[in-house]
Amino acid sequence: MNRLRAIVVNLRFLESPLASRVTATRSLLLTRNQVTHFSLCTPSPLLDNSHHFLLPNIHQNLYFSSKPNSIVELVLTSDWSKGLEQELEKCYPSMTHETVVYVLKRMEANPEKAWCFFNWVSAKEWYRPSSSLYGLILRVLATEETIKLFWITLRTMKTKGFYFDEEMYFPILAGFKRKNMNKDRVSLTRFYSQGIQENAMQIVVTKVVDIISGSEWGDEVMSNLAKLEIRMSDNFVTRVLKELRNCPLKAYEFFNWVGKQSGYEHDTVTYNAIARVLASTDSIEKFWSVIEEMKSVGHELDIDTYIKISKKLQKNKMMEDAVKLYELTMDGSYKPSVKDCSLLLKSISASDDPNLDLVFRVSKKYESTWHTLSKAIYDGIHRSLSGAGKLDEAESIVNHMRNAGYEPDNITYNQTIFGFCKMRKLDEACKVLEEMESCGFIPEIKTWTILIQGHCVANEVDRALLCLNRMIEKGCNADAAVLGVLIGSFLGQKRIDDAYKLLVEIVSKHGTSPRHGTYAKLIDNLLGIGKLEEALDLHCLMRNHEFTPIIEPFVQYISKFGSIEDAIKFLKSKGTPRSHSVYFRVFKSLLGNGRLSDAKDLLSKIPYISKRKKILELFSSMENCTVHGLSHISQ
Template sequence: MYRASREVSPFLLSSSVRSRLLSPAAAAAAVPPSSSSAPFPSHHLPPLLLHLPTTTSTPWQHSSLFFFSSLPGPSCSPCAPVDDDEFPSPTSGPPSQESVLYVLKMLDKSPPRALDFLNCATARYGFKPGARVYNLILRILAGGKEWSGDFWAVARKMREDGHAVDKGTYLTLLFSFKKQDMPTDASALVQFQSQASEVAMRDRAVRASVEVLSAAEEWHDDIVGEKLEDVKLVLSETTVTKLLGELRYQPMKALRFFRWAVRKPDYKHGSAAYNAMARVLGREGTIREFWSLVEEMRREGNDIDIDTYVKLSRRFQKSKMIEEAVQLYEYMMDGPYKPSIQDCCLLLRQISLADEPDLDLVFRVVKKYEASGHFPSKAVYDGIHRSLASVGNFDEAERILEKMKSAGFDPDNITYSQLIYGLCKARRLAEAREVLDGMQATGCVPDLKTWTVLIQGYCSVGEMDRALTCFTDMIGKGYEADGNLLDIMVKSLCSKQRAGAAYTLVLQMLEMAHLKPWQATYKLLIQKLLGEGKLEEALKLLRLMKGHSFPPFSEPFATYISKYGTIEDAIEFLKTLSPKSSPSASAYLTIFNSFFKEALDGTCIFTGSDGPTARLAQHRHRLNSMIVEGEHPHPWSSSSRSVLYGSKTNLTGGLASSSLAKETMNEHLRGLKPSWQTLAAQFTKRGNTRTT
């Protein structure tokens, strides 16, 4: 049974764990968090951030500062006055792009303050926003309908200054507008981006340079460099950044161009070019070149900006390059532009999601987090606890839980779910159930997600009977299952060749709980039922699927019926697809094509009972019956006729004989209604011409 220890240590991880993960010198260097409560140590912050008010709104006038803002003056919303002495002197010069990006990132949940800050930096200090700053402020302003006017004002100013919306930002903006039901803005954004692309295409030098670089199989300065000079490419940081963006899927060519450019007179890479190059190289396959570039940036006095860090960290995590993500986090925490607390929590979560979480990576992240003066949040404690429970280090997990309590954070369903998952993973299923049963005594009532974790734990080790018992207990306690839990149960039952039990469970949930299964759940179960020869049950699921407005899943039915079914099965399937009208032409064609494919399936040299000719003869009667017995023959379109004609021609061509095709179509002519007679006549006429 899981019990919390009463011993409390100032460290998040005990000395024994640290000593196993670190060398003695590194373990001794790990210090407890300082007593400072400031979220960021001031000596690491860029100058503007130190003077940014943290408890009051900023008083900057929109109309008199950044002229592209359409926000009303401060009279529309109360702002506390701030003395000019709180800001650096205008003679101190403009802030760097990285400093402005860092502050904007901290203000990304407050669009008015973010825009106020940019106004101040621009008008008071002469700051000129670069492409990265423009893209970030657009993403911030796209967070609400009320900032639409400011968004488009900034976008127009961005275009005037010669900058473009990058692809990632464009997709983010488009998704945001659609999510907020802003169709006008979404349409305008598409048009805006299209116009920007046309402008970019008119930049002949950049376009020609991209073509030269893309076409070069090998890099030779005397050849490629001469071609670049021939297109009269004027090197500037903006031009280099644009070219690197165009070459983002050719990282080594981008790097060679980057090296070539810096050797040219009167040009030197700045922060924007270095960050653009880092974004291109920060991927699997060029990771060594990436870290070499990062060291070069440090030597040259350039930093990775916070926006580049976020993009690279997400890419590393998505690509399962967790060690690289941790190394990048450590690098940033040692610099002036530190990742947010949320970034730490997301990284800890990604580490814990591995099959066997690396505790060394956990400790490295926590060590940097503590060294910066932060106190662990509930999310940080959960991130550490999740990894420890996942690797089966329950003693250390107990100590973390006790330390979390002493810090004023009560364990909740997230905390207990992590423990239950770890116990199930270690096959300590009885203890996992004890934890769930004992939660209510601690004042924490299990929620659906906690029950789901336990049931999924039973399923993962093949204990399906216990999973079903637990599922029944959950329903008996008044919980309502959701589509996710039902999908877990169905997948697990089907993996144990118990599709019938999964079918019964789905029907019960539909009847008792009015639960709507996922489309993927329907599709999987239909396939498994047909695999066990249960056509009637699969057809019932198809009807239910249509009732829930899902697209009909017809493919496996056509294949099954053509191999094992009867004409009655085919007709019943077509009626299920269209219960109130005649089936569509495509539905008939699906069945026809399945019959043709089944008839030809095999080696064509055989002509006996196992050959394609014999199979076609068997299917011919099914085709006749389906057409003749149709109560409401469908008016076939020309495209449908061509599909059917193509299938028939392929079939007769494969048999090297047209007599069977002609005989089949002649049988269609007998007893058919006029609309079918017309089709058959046209078909036979075309068939005779084609096969003669």
């Protein structure tokens, strides 16, 4: 029996009325000590592998039979030479846009070979590179080791008439910033800015976009487009589609209109471009119609487009569509990687109530391509089952994972602890942690975070503190995430003083740097109960951690409830910027709350600020308003 089919069948049985009666009877036997049978160190005696989940312990070798993978293997295992080029030449005419994109994506870790391959194929008469292909190779080459090749390729792209657009620019710029490649970051910004000014095609693109976005699609729009006498090309069409990405249905109409123009026919590049635009909630039906149309004319999504669309669908919680797209792409020539599958499973399991049907559809499709289930895929299934509260089934997956040669690790234990915490079975979660340590695994910060958060969600904040103390005793310092969870729980119970004391202690004794949001919430709550001194202490700590100071809550508190002495304390606090704009905000807020006398009193205590033009104008305008109001009343 197929392994995943066995799992699905077993789960469906567990959800049936008969299973409810069987598991209800069985639960009576397990209630007293529900975790005694749950062990990841050894297979469970209560779950007999001979009767459930018929997963054979077979390690299959992975063989690639598809053309794209053969090309990848050939390039990666050979030095670049004339002989290699001759071998690659034999792959024509199967060297399509989709194939080239697939090969480059699989060679991201080998940028020099990726560049050799790109250079070779783009020089061929029978191959026409596209803007999206240049964007891909530039992302691959944007490293310190291959930066010279990056600039050579970027300038070649420009001379060939391709536009370096914002979709290429911003990710590469972010990468340069992340890697501290500051000179290249400055040069790239200059190149991009010059490109905008010099690019003549952009003027026509802007006109087209303005016509389409300014009106409802109809005869008038099509007539105005026809008057422009546009010279259609893949480069032009893809640029217009990118500009219309926030109006996907109008982009779809433009795409169809272009396809009907005399002498022009959409190819795989433009089909991939419109697919990227349409993969959103309000245009998903059009997206699937384009996918069907692509198949009917012999085109496929390239792997770079698949990855971007899949991430977009997952981000928008469109999991059914993400899984459907995965199944479709796995049936094609350019299959997603193990990593892509694992990320999809992780996204599904991140839901509050993971859809197990989607999990098994993904896993089954992965396995059907003759892959052995990898550790990452087992983890994805186990994570989803744990998150759905199906802890016995999750344990069975661990047993089958072990049979396949993969021993439980920190990931497995973390997910198991998460499952118990989600079901509010905190004692069982703690026992799994003990078992984890007894098996020689060291709980990491993520493990403790899951356990502490589980206690906090169950409103067991004091027990969460005990977990924190135990974590620190084990030599694992609290990080910003753990501290944020605990502070949030204390605030939820209105234990504001306890939250303050905990944060100060953890920061002073263990050097933890809380998140900006944690500081902001705690300061708001402290001011809400009149604890200005404590709030100012946190304000100083924020400065020590180089955070942007929080000003507005203090200004509002002082203007409504504070004394002049409170205002001076705030303005002279180490955490408050020595900025005239801060003084201005305090005075403006005091005056806005009708405290003119207090504002004047405060101004008299800090005379050096009274000569500022902006401050003088503020008081002058307020006094004029007061005089005008009194004269109006006397009349």
